[in-house]
Amino acid sequence: MSTPFGQSTVLGYPRIGGDRELKRAVEAYWAGRIDAAALEETAAGLRAEVWRTLRDARLDAIPSNTFSYYDHVLDTAVAVGAVPPRFARLGLSELDTYFAMARGVDAEPALELTKWFGTNYHYLVPEIDAGTTFAANPGKALGEVAQAGALGIATRPVLVGPATFLLLAKGTDGTDPFVRLDDLVEAYGQILALLAAAGVAWVQLDEPAYVADRTPPEIDGLRRAYTRLGQLRDRPRLFVATYFGDLGDALPALLRTPVEAIGLDLVAGPRNLERLAASGPLGGKTIVAGLVDGHNVWRTDLRTAAVRGATVSALADHVAVSTSCSLLHVPVDLSVETRLDPALHERLAFARQKVDEVVLLGRAVRDGTAHLPPAPAPIPAAWRDASVRARLAALTPADRQRGSAAVRARVQQERLRLPDLPTTTIGSFPQTPELRRARAAVRAGGLDAAGYADRMREEIRHVIRLQEDLGLDVLVHGEPERNDMVQYFGEQLSGFAATERGWVQSYGSRCVRPPIIHGDVARRAPMTVEWSTYAQSLTRKPVKGMLTGPVTILAWSFVRTDQPPADTADQVALALRDECADLEAAGIGVIQVDEPALRETLPLREADRKAYLDWAVGAFRLATGGVADGTQIHTHLCYSEFGDVITAIDALDADVTSIEAARSRLEILDDLAAAGHGRGVGPGVWDIHSPRVPSRDEIVAALRRAVAAVPAQRLWVNPDCGLKTRGYPEVEAALRHLVAAAAELRGA
Numbered sequence: 001m002s003t004p005f006g007q008s009t010v011l012g013y014p015r016i017g018g019d020r021e022l023k024r025a026v027e028a029y030w031a032g033r034i035d036a037a038a039l040e041e042t043a044a045g046l047r048a049e050v051w052r053t054l055r056d057a058r059l060d061a062i063p064s065n066t067f068s069y070y071d072h073v074l075d076t077a078v079a080v081g082a083v084p085p086r087f088a089r090l091g092l093s094e095l096d097t098y099f100a101m102a103r104g105v106d107a108e109p110a111l112e113l114t115k116w117f118g119t120n121y122h123y124l125v126p127e128i129d130a131g132t133t134f135a136a137n138p139g140k141a142l143g144e145v146a147q148a149g150a151l152g153i154a155t156r157p158v159l160v161g162p163a164t165f166l167l168l169a170k171g172t173d174g175t176d177p178f179v180r181l182d183d184l185v186e187a188y189g190q191i192l193a194l195l196a197a198a199g200v201a202w203v204q205l206d207e208p209a210y211v212a213d214r215t216p217p218e219i220d221g222l223r224r225a226y227t228r229l230g231q232l233r234d235r236p237r238l239f240v241a242t243y244f245g246d247l248g249d250a251l252p253a254l255l256r257t258p259v260e261a262i263g264l265d266l267v268a269g270p271r272n273l274e275r276l277a278a279s280g281p282l283g284g285k286t287i288v289a290g291l292v293d294g295h296n297v298w299r300t301d302l303r304t305a306a307v308r309g310a311t312v313s314a315l316a317d318h319v320a321v322s323t324s325c326s327l328l329h330v331p332v333d334l335s336v337e338t339r340l341d342p343a344l345h346e347r348l349a350f351a352r353q354k355v356d357e358v359v360l361l362g363r364a365v366r367d368g369t370a371h372l373p374p375a376p377a378p379i380p381a382a383w384r385d386a387s388v389r390a391r392l393a394a395l396t397p398a399d400r401q402r403g404s405a406a407v408r409a410r411v412q413q414e415r416l417r418l419p420d421l422p423t424t425t426i427g428s429f430p431q432t433p434e435l436r437r438a439r440a441a442v443r444a445g446g447l448d449a450a451g452y453a454d455r456m457r458e459e460i461r462h463v464i465r466l467q468e469d470l471g472l473d474v475l476v477h478g479e480p481e482r483n484d485m486v487q488y489f490g491e492q493l494s495g496f497a498a499t500e501r502g503w504v505q506s507y508g509s510r511c512v513r514p515p516i517i518h519g520d521v522a523r524r525a526p527m528t529v530e531w532s533t534y535a536q537s538l539t540r541k542p543v544k545g546m547l548t549g550p551v552t553i554l555a556w557s558f559v560r561t562d563q564p565p566a567d568t569a570d571q572v573a574l575a576l577r578d579e580c581a582d583l584e585a586a587g588i589g590v591i592q593v594d595e596p597a598l599r600e601t602l603p604l605r606e607a608d609r610k611a612y613l614d615w616a617v618g619a620f621r622l623a624t625g626g627v628a629d630g631t632q633i634h635t636h637l638c639y640s641e642f643g644d645v646i647t648a649i650d651a652l653d654a655d656v657t658s659i660e661a662a663r664s665r666l667e668i669l670d671d672l673a674a675a676g677h678g679r680g681v682g683p684g685v686w687d688i689h690s691p692r693v694p695s696r697d698e699i700v701a702a703l704r705r706a707v708a709a710v711p712a713q714r715l716w717v718n719p720d721c722g723l724k725t726r727g728y729p730e731v732e733a734a735l736r737h738l739v740a741a742a743a744e745l746r747g748a
């Protein structure tokens with residue numbers, strides 16, 4: 001008899017370890033401090049710990065192959081043989097080839113890194129061309145199945161599904177990767193046969209790309225792929241998981257295939273339920289109901305979720321309960337947090353706690369809801385702030401409107417007297433180990449606040465001296481005091497809580513600790529003024545104040561769900577508006593408000609985009625709309641392709657927009673020019689994500705292309721993004737070239 005799916009599962013679990021053990025081991029391997037065997041030993045220990053945790057929690061369908069040394073999309077590329085020849089020919093070990101694809105080596109740049117749907121996780125973009133030969137290479141998945149098996153734990157290996165894999169890939173020779181679907185499906189067929197031979201009963205293939213708008217041929221490709229895989233004789237049972245939204249027309253297509261289970265996100269995709277109800281007979285398929293939010297940290301209202309589960313039960317013969325998506329996106333364990341307000345603590349669930357919720361809901365679907373705890377209590381009154389609410393209620397459109405851009409430009413130029421092609425940087429200078437150690441020393445009690453401030457001022461002096469020496473026109477203080485550009489603000493605003501160990505993987509070994517927005521947001525005191533004014537006191541050149549914008553603060557935090565995000569964004573915007581006013585009053589004439597996440601949280605479906613962009617742009621304008629004409633507002637955008645939000649970028653009404661462009665060869669400039677963006681533009685001319693130092697000639701060539709689209713009076717010269725992950729030697733050399741290139745063009 002074939003194995004049933006089980007009642008409860010999670011689509012994935014954090015792999016970094018409760019104390020970021022994986023980060024430390026991987027970075028030690030890269031630095032040559034440990035060998036491959038020691039790295040694998042740590043990895044095996046972390047995997048075993050996850051499986052045992054899930055088993056001991058009585059989860060009855062346990063995933064494997066959710067571990068990754070760097071990224072699960074890259075793991076899938078390796079599993080299907082899609083290693084680009086430029087890496088295969090390096091002649092490295094399998095592990096080092098893998099890391100070369102992830103991080104690049106001297107001779108070869110890494111695969112492109114980009115956002116995983118609307119999350120703050122980044123995946124590596126597979127490179128496909130007409131010559132890519134797919135071949136089954138499921139060693140990693142088989143190894144994990146065997147390791148878990150040796151612990152007595154049967155697991156369900158997880159891979160990115162073939163259609164999503166190709167939709168996320170990049171055609172390097174002009175080939176549309178999706179035309180290779182049939183070839184790729186053959187390789188998946190071979191993988192399935194090998195897994196079946198190893199005794200695997202179920203496989204999970206993730207197809208999240210289908211919660212975005214897809215063309216009829218793409219949906220038909222999904223149907224074709226799973227019809228083909230379903231027809232194979234030697235295969236495990238197939239569970240196709242979808243998440244981050246509604247499956248729309250892809251749901252009936254998938255229901256027509258022979259797959260045995262389909263996963264639906266019932267948190268981010270509530271319309272999945274209506275669609276399921278309208279689908280007719282489900283042909284004995286198991287519906288895996290994603291009832292526990294895998295993308296936020298709030299405790300589930302289990303009774304409400306159980307009602308939704310019961311609705312699914314009425315439609316399907318077999319129902320299992322799961323998280324809405326992988327738990328990769330939430331911190332590992334709430335129980336290690338000792339300093340959270342108890343009223344907040346009791347409303348939260350991290351990955352480990354969400355597993356318990358799934359198990360309880362799985363039981364509820366079978367046995368009823370008597371064992372379920374009551375719904376969380378309403379939000380404490382102390383988390384509300386009447387003055388913030390009154391301020392929001394009194395806002396008028398004028399609060400989001402500055403004077404004419406042309407007048408602003410004239411007044412600012414009279415004040416700042418900048419040359420054509422002004423040079424600047426994006427804000428951060430290298431976050432050296434010494435700076436991090438200073439913060440660690442404060443936490444450990446070995447350094448007091450005054451000593452810490454001295455250390456930060458010393459760094460600011462260094463950064464200002466360096467920029468004066470290099471001859472930059474608009475200087476920055478370098479952000480040495482910021483552990484992270486969102487966490488730093490979260491730690492100072494009321495309505496936010498910071499965790500001690502709430503780490504979440506952002507990319508590779510890099511992690512972030514997103515703050516939690518639980519109540520009304522208000523600024524207790526100025527947050528950046530002391531550092532910016534200290535920097536300004538050291539130089540006659542303008543120093544740019546540096547804030548993170550409301551949209552990015554929301555995107556990189558865990559956000560309350562009891563009110564629309566638009567309201568929370570406006571509350572954050574009001575706090576930033578006050579900060580802008582204080583910076584301005586303290587004599588800071590240029591203020592940058594970073595919005596790198598503006599594009600990443602754009603809804604996956606076109607129909608939802610306008611509403612998002614309206615509130616996102618409105619919040620930015622509220623944050624920046626209170627300053628005088630003579631204060632120059634900059635914004636900075638990075639980490640995304642911005643082609644489809646050009647109108648929104650224009651609507652931000654910033655005086656200067658610096659934007660990541662080095663890798664896209666400045667194509668964005670034509671878009672900005674076409675949208676009538678008549679203000680300053682700073683296309684990044686140095687790709688700071690690569691350790692390569694661009695030559696002066698390269699920057700000159702980039703600037704010559706840029707001046708063809710944007711007049712020199714409005715063209716700024718700057719890197720792509722902040723310099724926090726770079727080292728001083730590269731920073732000095734590259735900035736020297738950048739300043740020299742601007743000088744050359746001014747003289748031309």
Ligand SMILES: CN1c2c(nc(N)[nH]c2=O)NC[C@@H]1CNc1ccc(C(=O)N[C@@H](CCC(=O)N[C@@H](CCC(=O)N[C@@H](CCC(=O)O)C(=O)O)C(=O)O)C(=O)O)cc1
Nearest residue numbers: 120436437439440482483484485486506509510511512556
């Ligand atoms: C720009 N990006 C950001 C995103 N999201 C954010 N919230 N912030 C961002 O900047 N998303 C998109 C991109 C992603 N890019 C990055 C880039 C770099 C990192 C990164 O380097 N993360 C660090 C952790 C940063 C941090 O919180 N630092 C703290 C604590 C440092 C620490 O680990 N300290 C040690 C002790 C100190 C020592 O002895 O060295 C410890 O606690 O054990 C700080 O500076 O105080 C990382 O290490 O992963 C993330 C996303």
Ligand SMILES: N[C@@H](CCS)C(=O)O
Nearest residue numbers: 426427428594596722
């Ligand atoms: N001001 C920030 C922006 C990063 S997107 C920095 O320079 O690091």
Ligand SMILES: [Zn+2]
Nearest residue numbers: 596638721722
């Ligand atoms: Zn940036």
